[in-house]
Amino acid sequence: MLLGLVVRLHEITQPIVRFHPTRHYRSAVLARACYYDIAPGIPDWARKVADANRGMQQAGEPPLMEWAACGAYLALGHEEIVIPRVLAILIWLSGAIPVWLIARRLASPTAAALASCLHLFMPYGIVASRNFQPDPLMTVAGLWAIYALLRHHDEPTRLRFAVAGLAVGAVAGWPLLAPALIGGVAGAGIGAATTDKK
Helix, strand or coil: CHHHHHHHHCCCCCCCCCCCHHHHHHHHHHHHHHHHHHCCCCCHHHHHHHHHHHHCCCCCCCCHHHHHHHHHHHHHCCCCCHHHHHHHHHHHHHCHHHHHHHHHHHCCHHHHHHHHHHHHHCHHHHHHCCCCCCHHHHHHHHHHHHHHHHHHHHCCCHHHHHHHHHHHHHCCCHHHHHHHHHHHHHHHHHHHHHHHHC
16 A cells, blocks of 8 residues: 555656546635635635636536545645645545455455455556546445445344445445345345245
């Protein structure tokens, strides 16, 4: 994970964004408008321009990353686009943990280590995780939701069911429909086989 961080921090301050610049721009606009609305000493004309730019952006995911960036800007006292980019990197890197847990549960510790390395060092992941956009957060939330589903299917309880349901719901559910159905069918098959043996 440390090596993954070093690789991603290379030239992180460069202003040019080569991966989905419109997504990066949208998040930057939302974070700026939030910051300008709250920060003291911002001229009225700048607030109006920031609000107008925010109003032109399409609706999308809840602006969690943008709010985090806004909070960081307020703490720092000025805008610094590197902060949300580093936050996106750290969130993506943390995804190696659920990847390892899922792969260890489905295969072996060796396979889990390999899966984590793929998550950390696939070229697409390196490039995508350097952008200021919600995708790293959604990806990692989806991985934790899959792990919660696996834990529930391993040992079903009401608490694990609730946690899995909340986790799947938090990432808009539909991308995890296939893992949930496969786990449910597999669980039902195992239960039926156990009943037959008895």
